[in-house]
Amino acid sequence: MPHSPLPLAQMDLALADTRPKRVTLSPGAMLLRGFALPEASELISALHDIAKNAPFRTMMTPGGGKMSVGMTNCGALGWVTDRRGYRYTPTDPLNNQAWPPLPPAWQKLATRSAEAAGFKGFHPNACLINRYEPGTRMALHQDKDEGDFSQPIVSVSLGLPISFLWGGLKRSTSPHAILLEHGDVLVWGGKARLHYHGVKPLADGLHPVTGQVRFNLTFRFVAPTD
Template identity: 55%
Template sequence: MTIAWEGSMEPDLFGTRRDEPIGSGAVILRGFALDPAMLDEVARIAGLSPFRHMQTPGGRRIGVEMTNCGALGWVSDRRGYRYEPRDPLTGQLWPEMPPRFRQLAEAAAALAGFPGFRPDACLINRYVPGVKMGLHQDRDEAGFDAPIVSVSLGLPATFQFGGPERGDPVAKHSLNHGDAVVWGGPARLNWHGILTLRRGEHPLTGACRINLTFRRAG
C-alpha cells in the first residue's frame, strides 16, 4: 500500500481510499474502513461490556455512550480520567481487541506516516442524534509518541480539528461511514471534537454513529 497525498483514489484492503491531509501529522483516509464485520465485532464487544454513560470527575453525565476493548480501557468517574485493565461495570477484563481492529489501526497509522503503531486500547463511542463531543485533547495516555487512529461508522458527523493550543483556529471536516482520521507527531495534542450529530438513518447502524478510537495508552 502507498500513501496518496493528492486526493487520489486507489483500492485498499479495506475499501476505496482517498487521502486528505488536514494538517502537519494529520490525515483523513476516506473510505478506509468499509469492512462490514467491524460492526459485528462492536456488537460482540458490547454484549460483554455494555455501552454506558460515564461521568466526568465533576459528576456530569457524558452524553456519548462508551465501552472499550483491548488490554486497557478508558474510564471516567469521580476519581478522574484514566485507563483501567478491567471494566468497572462488570469487574471483568475488557474484551480482547479483535485482530481485524488491530490490523486496521496499524495499517491506517502506517499509511499516515506512523509505522510500528501497536494500539493497546480501543475506546468505542456510540453517538445518537443530538449528542456531541466537545473540543478536548487526548492526554490520559502514558506517552504521546504514538498517533491516534479514529474510525467513523454509521451516520455522518462533523469533525472539529484545531491546533495544540485551545485558542487555535478550528477547522470542520465531514466524516462519513468508513472514514479514518489519523493524527500524531506535531498534531498529537491537537484539540478536536464532534459537533452535535444530526438526525438520520444509516442502513448499517440505524440512527447512530459508532466511533472507534485506537490509542497506545500504557
C-alpha cells in the same frame, strides 16, 4: 485474507466519489476517506459482540457532569471517567472483569491505517468505542491520558456522518469542521498528537447499516505504568 466485496450500492457511491482519498488536516494529521469500508460490516459485527460483554454506558466527568455519548472499550486497557478522574483501567468497573480483547482484524486495520498516514509500527493496546445518537456531541479536548505521545491516534467512523472539529494545540484556537462518513479513518500523531478536537452534535438521519447511530472506534497505545 481478501477483503469482503462492498455491496453494489456502496460500490457505486465509492466509484462516483471524486474527492481526494487522502487529505492532510495539518502536519501529522490525515483523513483517509473510505479506508475502512471493506471491513465495515465485520467491524460492526464484532462491535456488537464486544458490547454484549461490556455494555455501552454513560460516564460521569470528574466535575460531576454526565457525558452524552455512550462508551465502552476493548483491549488490554479501557478509558473511563468518574469522580476519581480520567484514566485507563485493565478491568470494566461495571463487572470487575477484563475488557473484551481487541479483535485481531481491528488491530491490523489500526496498524495499516497508521502506516498509510506515515506512522509505522503502531500496535494499539486500547480501543475506546463511542456511540453517538442524534443530538450527542463531544466537546473540544486533547487525548492526553495515554502516557506515550510518540504513538498516533487512529479513529474509525461507522454509520451516520458527523462534523468533526479539528483545532490546534491551544483550546482557544478556532477549529475547522471536516465531514466524517461511514468507513472514513482519521489519524493524528507527531506534531498533531495533542491537537484539540471534538464533534458537533450528530444530526438526525438513518444509515442503512447502523440506523440512527454513529459509532467511533478510537485506537490508542497506552504506556504501561508501575
